[in-house]
Amino acid sequence: MTIFDQILEAQELLGKNHENAQSPEEKKLLLLAIDALWFLWRNGQAYEFEDYREDSESNAPHRVIAAFNTRDEADAWVRTKPKPPDLALVLIADNYHIVLSSRDGLRTSLVPDPEFEYYIEEMTRDGLPPPAATFNTREEANNWFNNQTAPPPQTVIQIGGEHYLAVYYRNINHRAMFPFSIVERLHARRKRREQNGPRE
Incomplete structure (x- = not known):
């Protein structure tokens, strides 16, 4: 069965539920879902949506729509957007950031997002997962990763004794390797909040 x-x-199922909905609020929400699917169809985004669903089902980290080496590059990119992609995720130096924009696009910002730290924390809740590959140096790992024409969405590897998650964002053809140690930033923030209160 194709995505179409x-x-x-x-849409047919949503339409039936809409007919049987008891409240105006339910009907509005069901129409919203129907319209969202039409939006994807009529804007030529059905195949992109199909890829998005496949990525979601793989339990890989949330996809990003762009990746930049520096904050200056990211800021310049946002300024070129007449309508910045509000609430979309991007990578800056392989750190997750979220795009925040006013509806008119006149006020925008890129805010660090702890999404990935929580993701790694969940992955390690029952201990470190076994690595699929082990390397002595980052250069060896980069060569291995870059020589794969179609890497899996994510692979646990080990570099010099430290665990990393090698992530392939196929929608933008970007490869990134995240050290599991980034979860320590999350733990440090929690510790500060415990010591200084929720505003810390």
């Missing part, structure tokens, strides 16, 4: 067939079936 799935969208049509989903």
Whole structure:
């Protein structure tokens, strides 16, 4: 079944539920879902949506829409957008940031997002997962990663005794390797909040 067939079936199901909905609020929400699917279809984003769903089902980290080496590059990119992608995720030096924008696009900012720290924390809740590959140096790991034409969405590896998550963002063809130690930043913030209160 193609993504277009799935969208049509989903709309049909939503339409039936809309007919049986008891309250105006429920009807509005169901119409919103139907319109969202039409938006994807009519804006030529059905295949992109299909890729998004496949990425989501792989339990990989949340996808990003762009990646930059520096904050200056990211800021310049945002300024070129007449309508910045509000609430979208981007990488800056392989750190997650969220795009915040007013509806008119006149006020924008890129805010660090702890999304990935929580993701790694969940991955390690029952201990460190076994690495699929082990390397002595970052250069060796980079060569291994870059020589893969179609890497899996994520792979646990070990570099010099430290665990990393090698992530492939296929929607932008970007590869990134995140040290599991980034979860320590999350733990440090929690400790500061415990010591100084919730405003810390």
